[in-house]
Amino acid sequence: MIPVDYAIFLIAAFATISGFYIQGQEYIGSMVNGQLIQSSIIALISFVLAYYEHSLDLVILGVLIAFLRGFLITYFLDKRVPGRMTYVYETNVNVASLLLIDLAFIVVGIFIIYSLVFTRADLITKFGPSSILVFPLSLFFQGLFLIGSRRSTFSQIIGYIEEENSLVLFAIFLVPVPIIIEASVFLDVLALVVISSILVIEKFRHFPMEELRG
Amino acid sequence: MNLIPLIIIILPGLANIFYRVNIKLAGLVSASITVLLSLLLYLQLPLEGLFYVDRITWVFLVMVSSVYLLSTLYSWEYVSSIKNRGISQNNYYLLLNFFTSSMFFSLVMNNYGFMWVGIEATTISSALLLITEKSDVSLEATWRYIILVSAGVTFAFISIILIYYHFGTLNVYTILHSGGSASLVIKIAVSIALVGFGTKVGVFPVHTWLPDAHSEAPSPVSAMFSGVLLPVALYVLYRIYEISPFPQLYTWFAVISIAAASLFLAYQRKYKRMFAYSTMENMNLALFGFALGGVGVVGALLLLVSHSFGKAGAFYSSGNILKSSEKRDIAQINGIWKGMRYTSSSLLLSSLAVTGTPPFGTFVGEFLILYAAVSSHALLQFGIVLFFLMAAFINVNYNVTRMIFRGSGDLKEPGKIMPMVSLISSTIPLVIGVVIIGGFFNVLV
Numbered sequence: 001m002i003p004v005d006y007a008i009f010l011i012a013a014f015a016t017i018s019g020f021y022i023q024g025q026e027y028i029g030s031m032v033n034g035q036l037i038q039s040s041i042i043a044l045i046s047f048v049l050a051y052y053e054h055s056l057d058l059v060i061l062g063v064l065i066a067f068l069r070g071f072l073i074t075y076f077l078d079k080r081v082p083g084r085m086t087y088v089y090e091t092n093v094n095v096a097s098l099l100l101i102d103l104a105f106i107v108v109g110i111f112i113i114y115s116l117v118f119t120r121a122d123l124i125t126k127f128g129p130s131s132i133l134v135f136p137l138s139l140f141f142q143g144l145f146l147i148g149s150r151r152s153t154f155s156q157i158i159g160y161i162e163e164e165n166s167l168v169l170f171a172i173f174l175v176p177v178p179i180i181i182e183a184s185v186f187l188d189v190l191a192l193v194v195i196s197s198i199l200v201i202e203k204f205r206h207f208p209m210e211e212l213r214g
Numbered sequence: 215m216n217l218i219p220l221i222i223i224i225l226p227g228l229a230n231i232f233y234r235v236n237i238k239l240a241g242l243v244s245a246s247i248t249v250l251l252s253l254l255l256y257l258q259l260p261l262e263g264l265f266y267v268d269r270i271t272w273v274f275l276v277m278v279s280s281v282y283l284l285s286t287l288y289s290w291e292y293v294s295s296i297k298n299r300g301i302s303q304n305n306y307y308l309l310l311n312f313f314t315s316s317m318f319f320s321l322v323m324n325n326y327g328f329m330w331v332g333i334e335a336t337t338i339s340s341a342l343l344l345i346t347e348k349s350d351v352s353l354e355a356t357w358r359y360i361i362l363v364s365a366g367v368t369f370a371f372i373s374i375i376l377i378y379y380h381f382g383t384l385n386v387y388t389i390l391h392s393g394g395s396a397s398l399v400i401k402i403a404v405s406i407a408l409v410g411f412g413t414k415v416g417v418f419p420v421h422t423w424l425p426d427a428h429s430e431a432p433s434p435v436s437a438m439f440s441g442v443l444l445p446v447a448l449y450v451l452y453r454i455y456e457i458s459p460f461p462q463l464y465t466w467f468a469v470i471s472i473a474a475a476s477l478f479l480a481y482q483r484k485y486k487r488m489f490a491y492s493t494m495e496n497m498n499l500a501l502f503g504f505a506l507g508g509v510g511v512v513g514a515l516l517l518l519v520s521h522s523f524g525k526a527g528a529f530y531s532s533g534n535i536l537k538s539s540e541k542r543d544i545a546q547i548n549g550i551w552k553g554m555r556y557t558s559s560s561l562l563l564s565s566l567a568v569t570g571t572p573p574f575g576t577f578v579g580e581f582l583i584l585y586a587a588v589s590s591h592a593l594l595q596f597g598i599v600l601f602f603l604m605a606a607f608i609n610v611n612y613n614v615t616r617m618i619f620r621g622s623g624d625l626k627e628p629g630k631i632m633p634m635v636s637l638i639s640s641t642i643p644l645v646i647g648v649v650i651i652g653g654f655f656n657v658l659v
Contacts (some may be wrong), residue, residue, distance in 0.1 A: 117402055118402075120398060121397075121398040121399045121402055122398075123379070123399065143365075144365065147361060147365055153357065156357075156361050157361075159365075160361060160364055160365060160368070163365060163368045163369075164368055167368060167371050167372065167375070170372065170375060171375050174375060174376075174379055175375065175378055175379045177327055177374065177375060177378050177384070178327065178378075178384070181325070181327035181328065181331065181384070184327075184328065184331040185327075185330075185331060185334075185371070188331055188334040188335060188338065189334075191335075191338045192334070192337065192338050192360065192364055195338055195341050195342060195360065196357075196360055196361075198342070199353065199356060199357055199360070202345075202353050203350075203353045203354065203357060206354060206357060206358075209350075209351055209354055211351045212351065212354060212355060212358075212425075212426045212429075212430075214425075214478065214481060214482060214483075214487070
């Protein structure tokens, strides 16, 4: 590997760490900030690769991530935190045990998807063999786990954005899809976050309901 | 370039220009024109370029435009009489039009990436429709719909990336005419698509949003969901499946889903939830047909077309009953035959249609799918499917006949248009079945 490859591996590792950071938060404001950091890290990866590959598409992708995910989505979410109070947090969350379960979930998930499936498919990324795909995959499972383990609308939206971030990273590492499609995906996600943020006002937390059982 | 698909996509959206004037009427006019254009498109098949429309796509286009027309017409009375609205009447029509546009977009685009975008757009445009009748339960159902479907469909994007990685293009026509691929990468893509798009189709165990959304949505929207949204997702899934068929995986997932739907259906206490599980069963039966190939594909198409009208009829009838009684439990609805002649007829016809009773079109579709299963020597799957189809038939029809004939009720028809639309929609599967069976006997004679 050349030095830039090591740099990309290192930055990608920070994306995974940001996922753990989000998972470890009870305060909604901190989770929104975690999402901002994660999106910025992915935008940075796109810019670094654009510089070394002289790719305009990756520059546009980086700008899209920074503007739509980093700025607009953070803005919408931040605006919807009730009363914009930084102390709004999710109750009944045992962060320590959730982090442990999250770790176990990721290890098992990656073992199944990566070790048993992806390695056999001989996927060749820009950085040689597919080991770098572990980072987007871990991010994907973290997003899924956040959706599954939390009750608040905010946490679940952030889990969904994390899932989407993982796919952007996956595509950057494997093969960036045409920018027009990537841009449409970004707009879709933005629209979905806007729609979700409307629901946040009406329903902040989610619990099982008798009427929806069975 | 043929402009008809483009017009079909933009026409429902174009109706929204009349948001402040008369969006209701504009929607109805656009729905009528899209039905005509969809039918006309048959003369120009196949299309390839920016759009990819073959005969299979055409069947779906006709389904979507027809149910859109029926739902717009049904909404005319239904939506205006809603008491506790979550969104305004104009917003309802605005979203319904965008929702339909996104379904057309998913169907006709000649690009797997845009198909994915279209499917995601259907979630965005339809989510707020679920809170038209606002309650704490409908808000929860809406949220579950958004988060579960989006999370699932996001997973499907991995398969889009893998397809692009392997073929270097996302052009549907080019990929389908490249002779397929036995590569493991594509096998993974096809498998991931089953879980990803399968979330929207209602494949077990990623179906959990389906009964909640169907039961809490206003009836014309439930009809659109059951009748056309799920089939559109199934269409996209089938287009990916066609790249490299993986029948073992798809048929077993479909069979397990049919069994699960039939079991869930057995203990439902609410009629709209019961019909939602029936949709899950029918979608997976169609998936089973698509996965078997050959005559199974014909069967799946026939099943989907007949089911779309039959299930729309079932949800419209449910809407009529809900409007009159304001009750959702099967046990609370008795003897509707007395005061609701049209609704009880449409409910009976539609429940017979969606359970594959002869001579409805669904029966012909189911027969062809089961025939394909026997021809493919999938005898174990055939046996399981047959058993659970019979179980679903008994459950649905037992509950429906109880609602119609047991005791005496004092419910009255909620309007004039709603019962008529219900009856028209429920009769179409019967007409389809009679025409096909009649045509078949003519050929024999």
